[in-house]
Amino acid sequence: MPRKDPLPEPLRRSPFALAQALDLGVGTDRLRGDDLARPFRGVRVARGGPLSLVQHCHAYARRMRDIEFFSHLTAAELWGVPLPTEWRDGADIHVSTVGQRRAAKARGVIGHQISDELLVVATRYGLPLSDPSTTWCHLASSLSDDDLVAAGDHLVLTPARQVPRDPRPYCTVQELAERVAAFRGRGSVRARRVVAQVRDGAESxxxxxxxxxxxxxxxxxxxxxxxxxxxxxxxxxxxxxxxxxxxxxxxxxxxxxxxxxxxxxxxxxxxxxxxxxxxxxxxxxxxxxxxxxxxxxxxxxxxxxxx
Structure with a gap:
């Protein structure tokens, strides 16, 4: 079997778009190599075991429109929310747009078109995602009451020890309650009922x-x-x-x-x-x-x- 040419240094450790590789002089035959995974159309990543959710999202970010952001269960996991089922390599990710902008469409992506003027697009791990309190509101349509409370407890936790560069809480109990009161999307009735049980202090x-x-x-x-x-x-x-x-x-x-x-x-x-x-x-x-x-x-x- 012929030996494959090594990829340029910028492409060896992170997902990359085909256009980026072509600009760096990588040939189309090399980009079809079986040592490269294809998490999304137009994106490649050097194979090296299962991708983490953050890596998978960075792969999608190589083809992401500037009007898109990660949301729902995907945003929740990026915020570290403890969910009953963890994301696994190959599972779908949730991507949203706001207003009249067309929802994302791609293999492995669940697209959402959201009408919510109060939503704020935050940044975490270099990725765009829905803000913590809005993410919790979105979870109200898919989690049980108890798991929804646990998700809220995580977001409002003031830990005994702060982690450098990751200040917490991600939102306060009051901020979460105010966001829920103004939320009108799917799950809003459950969110208003459950938010009263969210407390600061639970570590797990x-x-x-x-x-x-x-x-x-x-x-x-x-x-x-x-x-x-x-x-x-x-x-x-x-x-x-x-x-x-x-x-x-x-x-x-x-x-x-x-x-x-x-x-x-x-x-x-x-x-x-x-x-x-x-x-x-x-x-x-x-x-x-x-x-x-x-x-x-x-x-x-x-x-x-x-x-």
């Missing part, structure tokens, strides 16, 4: 699902993302959920607690400190998610709560 989708199960069972709403101190005022931990009046803490244990020895040891010390400070800690895992209301109710009753 599972934490939100635990909180919603507790509320659905008639238990009082816990405070979330709270720092706990001992009697001397020394900080112990930031906990997922707490009923401060009864010193009952609810924690969701993810996989990192099982797969990391260092994390496991830190958790044991943390639990010991919380217990020594007089707290009851209810630990919920994925396998015990359905039992969360029962476990928390027992702990609250043991602490003297009228539940």
């Amino acid at each position: 989708r599972r934490e939100t699902l635990v909180r919603l199960r507790l509320l659905a069972a008639g238990l009082p709403e816990p405070e979330i993302g709270i720092n706990v101190f001992d009697a001397s005022g020394t900080w112990i931990a930031r906990v997922d959920m707490i009923y401060p009046a009864w010193k009952v803490i609810v924690e969701y244990d993810g996989d990192q607690h099982r797969t990391s020895t260092r994390q496991y040891e830190r958790d044991i010390r943390r639990l010991d400190d919380l217990h020594e400070a007089g707290n009851r800690v209810v630990r919920i895992r994925n396998s015990t998610l359905a039992l969360a209301p029962t476990l928390v109710r027992h702990a609250l009753r043991a602490a003297g709560a009228p539940v």
